[in-house]
Amino acid sequence: MMHPAEIEYMAENEIIQIVPTFNHASHVHLICGSYGPFRAGLPLNVPIWVALNLRQKKTCRILAPDWMAVDKLQERLEEEKASKFFTQLPTNFYLEITQMLLTVASEDIPQGNDIKTAVKDLWDLRIAKLRSSVDLFVKEGRVQASLNHLTPMEINSVRPIFPDTLDALMTLHEHINSSDDREDSSQSSVATPSSSTSFSLSL
């Protein structure tokens, strides 16, 4: 289905602030938009993949996004604990962005380790919530659920097992319902194109 690296790809399109250490007067006209001018010491917005590339070449410093601070994350954590539903986060890719920035630019981000712990706590809390709602959903035999504010990586953590389980349940029920008129068993087989593989996530 979706590889975590592909979600990371989407996360890399998010915009972030950097402070370049070089001067480049003209804009860089990328297909995804124009960015610049690059002036040493002056912050500007670029996609994360650009920021990471420049940072790896040591030609910029990355400014941590506003939400990526221990106190802000603690607030989020409290809010998440208090809410029955999933709260709206400042970005859809909090786990991936934290992971990427702390891997490439840990020196640019103060209190990196504490941030990592706080983000992991937030993730764990939300995943626990997700697991219990999945459980409830399957037991109640529902066919529709609202999943507002759930991020792609969180959704991916229950895929493919969750939708596949539901598919299997539905198929079983159809068979039970149609078992009375069993003779017309000329059903063609049903399959998904990908052989599903599962994976585990770790921070």
Add this chain to the structure above:
Amino acid sequence: MLTIMDIDIRDLIDEEDDDNQEEMTAQKVLQIVERAWLNEKFSPEILPHQTDYVDCLLEQIKGMEGNLAKLSKTDPKVDLHKLELERIKFVITSYLRTRLKKIESFCVRVLEEEATRSEEDAYLSPAELKFAKEFALNADNHFDTILRHMPHLYNKLDRNKKIIEPNLNSFVFLKCNKHIDSVIIKNTLEGQEEEIVLEDGSQHLMPYSSIAEFVKKGTVQLI
């Protein structure tokens, strides 16, 4: 001095204008292809092709690669442009490969359905259609060759038994881009139908068949 991308984008816009389409930037085209990639990845069936947009991006890439060859290697821009091209190529190949996989899995069914559609609302691109037909032919030949060596009793194959269909009722995650008044969901468990409203920006889990038409219209994005 005009930079390389200015020229490319202008060419692109002119081309689109000629076709009486709304003004398109390369950025917009890229977003459309990225969205099509996700939809294709998560939808159980093959979706209408987006060849126009893919070809447009491929043209961009080609033009860009030509321009990059002329630039000096020390220019800081070069690396970024190259990296971006690699990223875009990744999405395009992943998108096309996902489609090919579906064509291979559901070959007979895809061809049957395609035969009922006119050229304008074809789901397969001409190249994909050619591939599908050749694939079906090769598979048939292959089965015939094997069956010839089977005992007389077993050397017939019912064509209908070979058909593998996508499970259109499989569950998908989706995000709604526009308010939708009514979506009907069949509840197999209780043998009932439920009707719900999808709010703009809301996310849901439900059977694909309920929202298939909205995915094709672009009002719903699979996630």
